[in-house]
Amino acid sequence: MQPSLLKNNRREFLKKLGLTSIPFILPGAAFSKTVVHENIKSDRKVNFEYDGIFFSPQEYIEKLKFINDSNPIEGDIYGNGGATLALEQKFAELTGKEKAIYLPTGTMANQLAIKLLSGEKTKVIVPENSHIYRDEADAAQSVHSKRLVPVRNNKAYFDASDLDQTINELSRNEVFKSGIGTVVVENPVRRADGTAVPLNTIKGISEYCKEKGYRMHLDAARVHFAEAFYGISVKEYASHFDTVYISLYKYLNAAGGAILCGDASLIDEVTHQIKIHGGTMYQTWNNTSMALHYLDGITARFNKMADATQVIVGQLNALEGVEVQSVPNGTNIYQMRLVSSIDGNLLQEYLETNHQISIRPPNEKGVIRLAFNESILFQSVDEIVKAFQNAISA
Ligand SMILES: Cc1ncc(COP(=O)(O)O)c(C=O)c1O
Incomplete structure (x- = not known):
């Protein structure tokens, strides 16, 4: 072989x-x-x-002790310094983005990304089977004044032509037009048993969005599975998007948490938005040191x-x-x-x-x-x- x-x-x-x-x-x-x-x-x-190892509390404590014994964990205050900063820097490098930031949940990462990328534009195009559309309690509509428009194609993922069709239909049927801000892709697709979106499909969507001036967000909660099974690096996937979210607990074995990566100007705004939405945490090293450990290698x-x-x-x-x-x-x-x-x-x-x-x-x-x-x-x-x-x- x-x-x-x-x-x-x-x-x-x-x-x-x-x-x-x-x-x-x-x-x-x-x-x-x-x-x-x-x-x-x-x-x-x-x-x-x-998708990950899944520790009991006892095992989690033992694992943290093991990590700390081999290399003392450095704490953070409000996410500044220590393991949290180290993890953010590692993710920025891994995704090829300017900056990364820790958030308490992937839901918050997704929502703040589409809010900030879209600016004043109110529409966000999403996969019909995505976490953002199905599993985030209508946060986009109720908290962030964004209207989610699903691409309904009865497939695991959409391509540029499905996207074009959805946008054209939308445009034909609305007299008072408000802008489309962001297009979202989820990869792998949780509601389609971990289907990976082919790289060519992503490239097609990305070219289409660039041409039309739409920003792009990737819900990459489990992206390392796509990397491992298809030999396509996380950086390559990330390169086609403005922002990328990756989970810290699905397979990096932290008790919770998320990372959002993107341009420094946008990520700096996220810090303020996390606070506004009550998500700023005093210390997060307990999650970030675990994720950092499993990210290594x-x-x-x-x-x-x-x-x-x-x-x-x-x-x-x-x-x-x-x-x-x-x-x-x-x-x-x-x-x-x-x-x-x-x-x-x-x-x-x-x-x-x-x-x-x-x-x-x-x-x-x-x-x-x-x-x-x-x-x-x-x-x-x-x-x-x-x-x-x-x-x-x-
Ligand atoms: C694809 C996908 N995106 C986002 C999330 C949200 O993550 P969190 O539970 O950290 O809000 C999940 C969690 O199930 C998910 O599967």
């Missing part, structure tokens, strides 16, 4: 070989156990439930995780009565279907009790949603696949 091919586009490569849904030929032993941070009990636990670890994912999926598919599939342009989310003779609830119980592996229970259709994350590196591929095999035969 050529690592460079895998890195450039793992899925394309596997698709060409026809290996996405048939037993994988690469021996699991090639991905021998890779313990990332072997210092606390949770470092053996593999979870297929979340993330690309190498996530590449390993993406490779191991493909092997595990291939080998699970080789088990009798098991089918594991992902969506087109997927990242880390897979659907596991079992023949009726395998009880998904018993499988869950067996894996948890005997192998420190947690999965979600089957949904109403009997499908188990598997989320691959870096905890899969805490046991070897062979151990994980054998655990499923044992559970099924038991």
Whole structure:
């Protein structure tokens, strides 16, 4: 197997070989156990439930202690200095933007970005299935005087022509026109099982927006999964947008928090807006030192995780009565279907009790949603696949 091919586009490569849904030929032993941070009990636990490691309070405290013992954590006051400043600087560098700022939530990051980018213009175009449109309690309309206009195309993401159609329709049907300020893209798409928006589609949208003078915001809450599964850097994704938000808790394992990156002039305004909306926090090092720790070396670890994912999926598919599939342009989310003779609830119980592996229970259709994350590196591929095999035969 050529690592460079895998890195450039793992899925394309596997698709060409026809290996996405048939037993994988690469021996699991090639991905021998890779313990990332072997210092606390949770470092053996593999979870297929979340995008990140997910610590209990006890484990979180132990992990912070481990981080602090190896390199004393520096505190911040109101986000100034210490781990928070270090994280902001690291994210600015990572995204290629002038400046980055910590915010208490991704919701606030998204809302303040579209508010400030849009200025006096009242319309913001959003994906119909996006967090901004569906999951932010109408904050844009009720708090920020922005009207969200969804692109309704019944697909996981929209392209430039879908966007053009929405804007033309809007324009045809309104007599008193108020301006369009910002166009939003979410990548990967949470409500489409982690679908990654293809880079060419993003480029098309970006060219269209530049031509029309619209600003662009990227909700990149889980962007490192797109980087790992498609070999496209976070910086490349970010380069097509004015502002980018990345979550600190989805997979960087902090207890909460978000980062917004963009031009220095805009980010400086965000500081004031956070205060206006009651989001300025006295100290945030407890979140930012954790995220900083997991950001270090993330690309190498996530590449390993993406490779191991493909092997595990291939080998699970080789088990009798098991089918594991992902969506087109997927990242880390897979659907596991079992023949009726395998009880998904018993499988869950067996894996948890005997192998420190947690999965979600089957949904109403009997499908188990598997989320691959870096905890899969805490046991070897062979151990994980054998655990499923044992559970099924038991
Ligand atoms: C795609 C996406 N954007 C934004 C958010 C908001 O993050 P927060 O919970 O920090 O407000 C989430 C959280 O679920 C999300 O999945």
